[in-house]
Amino acid sequence: MSEIDAKAAAWAVALDAGELNAARRAELDAWMAEDRRHRGALLRAQAGLRLMDHGQVVSKMLPPPRRDVGKAAQVRSRWAWGVGLSTAAGLAAAAVLWSAPVSDFKTQVGEQRRVALQDGSVAMINTDSRLRVRLGGPERRITVRQGEAWFQVAKDHVHPFIVDAGPVHVRATGTAFSVRRLTGGAEVVVTEGRVVAWRDGQGGAPVAISAGQSAFVADSVVQVVRAKTARTEDVLAWRRGEIVFDGDTVASGVAEFNRYNERKIELADPEIGQRTIVGYFLIDQPEQFALAASRMTGGAVRQDGQRIVIENSQ
Amino acid sequence: MQLSPDATVDWVALHILPHEGFVRAWLMRVTRRSSEVDDIVQEAYCQIAELDTVSHIRSGKAYFLTTARSIMLQRLRRERVVRIETMTDVDALRLTDDEPSPEQVTGARRELERVLGLIATLPPICRQVIELRRIHGFSQKETARRLGVTESVVENNTIRGLRTILKALAEDAGEASTVEASSRRARESAHV
Numbered sequence: 001m002s003e004i005d006a007k008a009a010a011w012a013v014a015l016d017a018g019e020l021n022a023a024r025r026a027e028l029d030a031w032m033a034e035d036r037r038h039r040g041a042l043l044r045a046q047a048g049l050r051l052m053d054h055g056q057v058v059s060k061m062l063p064p065p066r067r068d069v070g071k072a073a074q075v076r077s078r079w080a081w082g083v084g085l086s087t088a089a090g091l092a093a094a095a096v097l098w099s100a101p102v103s104d105f106k107t108q109v110g111e112q113r114r115v116a117l118q119d120g121s122v123a124m125i126n127t128d129s130r131l132r133v134r135l136g137g138p139e140r141r142i143t144v145r146q147g148e149a150w151f152q153v154a155k156d157h158v159h160p161f162i163v164d165a166g167p168v169h170v171r172a173t174g175t176a177f178s179v180r181r182l183t184g185g186a187e188v189v190v191t192e193g194r195v196v197a198w199r200d201g202q203g204g205a206p207v208a209i210s211a212g213q214s215a216f217v218a219d220s221v222v223q224v225v226r227a228k229t230a231r232t233e234d235v236l237a238w239r240r241g242e243i244v245f246d247g248d249t250v251a252s253g254v255a256e257f258n259r260y261n262e263r264k265i266e267l268a269d270p271e272i273g274q275r276t277i278v279g280y281f282l283i284d285q286p287e288q289f290a291l292a293a294s295r296m297t298g299g300a301v302r303q304d305g306q307r308i309v310i311e312n313s314q
Numbered sequence: 315m316q317l318s319p320d321a322t323v324d325w326v327a328l329h330i331l332p333h334e335g336f337v338r339a340w341l342m343r344v345t346r347r348s349s350e351v352d353d354i355v356q357e358a359y360c361q362i363a364e365l366d367t368v369s370h371i372r373s374g375k376a377y378f379l380t381t382a383r384s385i386m387l388q389r390l391r392r393e394r395v396v397r398i399e400t401m402t403d404v405d406a407l408r409l410t411d412d413e414p415s416p417e418q419v420t421g422a423r424r425e426l427e428r429v430l431g432l433i434a435t436l437p438p439i440c441r442q443v444i445e446l447r448r449i450h451g452f453s454q455k456e457t458a459r460r461l462g463v464t465e466s467v468v469e470n471n472t473i474r475g476l477r478t479i480l481k482a483l484a485e486d487a488g489e490a491s492t493v494e495a496s497s498r499r500a501r502e503s504a505h506v
Contacts, residue, residue: 008480009480012476013469013473015317037356037357037360039318040358040363042318043322045476048476051429052475052479053447053448054327106321130320137452145320
């Protein structure tokens with residue numbers, strides 16, 4: 001085994017165990033920069049680790065081995081290729097079919113998905129998100145690897161329901177709340193009951209968040225957890241396919257719409273982004289939002305197949 | 315330096331790694347040099363890691379094979395000795411057909427089972443660590459607590475298991491896959 005592969009395996013395992021500290025991260029960056037082959041080796045090792053964890057699933061998705069390979073080669077049936085195609089559905093889909101305790105869920109941009117979990121809880125997964133669900137252990141464990149999800153947790157005091165988003169953790173027994181993973185932290189919004197949130201490392205003292213409140217739990221030690229009274233129903237309007245603004249900036253509205261649509265909204269002038277906007281919009285109608293924003297600024301909307309540009313009045 | 319997104323890692327695990335044995339066997343038949351095979355496969359992973367997205371790729375296996383083939387051709391062209399015959403023959407290989415034949419798909423599963431079967435041959439502590447991850451999805455910290463060992467013991471054993479798998483993937487896949495008759499013809503004339 002090559003030296004590169006050995007190093008790559010160690011990095012893949014370290015990355016999987018959690019966020020690297022600054023020094024280790026710098027070390028990894030240095031290693032990656034040293035030789036362009038290192039990046040490929042790391043990708044291969046990371047995929048190998050996933051295969052080690054989920055290999056049985058992948059294996060089950062592929063057609064069973066045949067003894068009479070020679071004969072099979074002559075009868076090139078279309079059916080066999082059909083099976084091959086259906087195996088291309090993705091690791092996430094595979095895990096769903098798999099009845100074992102670990103399941104992965106994934107949504108595309110613009111997709112929202114409601115998933116009934118085995119313990120009776122419900123997860124509503126927002127756009128462009130990835131979730132790992134582990135039930136059956138002493139704890140019910142959900143990992144928000146990317147994006148956002150809202151949970152209606154089935155009451156079970158013996159098995160706490162813990163959501164991990166990077167170094168941030170949220171613990172509940174029977175409540176409803178959402179967790180969104182963002183760069184540098186996680187946003188928690190509670191709609192029912194009460195949850196406790198904390199993060200790994202120093203200064204990670206748990207903070208209680210109650211119904212109607214939201215909190216941003218930062219990854220870094222510097223920022224503190226704060227709970228604030230939130231327009232929780234507005235923040236979670238995505239569950240009804242809506243986006244609600246109440247004095248939010250146009251820039252944040254653009255960012256919000258762009259989470260859900262492949263056709264991105266752009267601002268011709270960043271100055272437009274500073275204006276604030278109020279209103280209800282449908283998630284899949286970014287044009288309506290663009291129109292409303294342009295009217296407010298007296299500008300115009302120009303659109304083509306790929307993008308919607310809000311222009312200034314000139 | 316940017317890390318590959320999770321989606322790419324998943325895709326490589328599902329659509330690339332299970333076919334590595336096949337691609338290696340194919341390269342070995344054409345190049346006949348295992349050091350050459352290692353370099354080409356390494357370069358192929360490099361190119362995959364450099365992709366912004368993999369969502370446009372319909373067949374991972376065909377993509378892997380095509381990438382490996384073009385790397386091989388580039389390398390051949392760089393060798394000033396110009397093995398023209400090899401090149402034309404290699405060009406003639408039927409790789410545009412991205413429908414894997416039944417026996418090729420079958421080979422991937424057998425190969426994967428072979429590789430995963432090696433976990434059973436690992437020392438008990440290593441096996442236990444892997445099973446706790448795999449079956450229960452426990453984190454490194456939880457696994458350490460349950461086994462009553464330090465986190466670094468868990469980490470080292472996970473690395474050990476992973477290295478076994480990576481090594482097995484790179485080993486000769488043996489009968490894992492068969493190639494098209496046309497590539498067999500090419501191979502015969504490539505070594506004149």
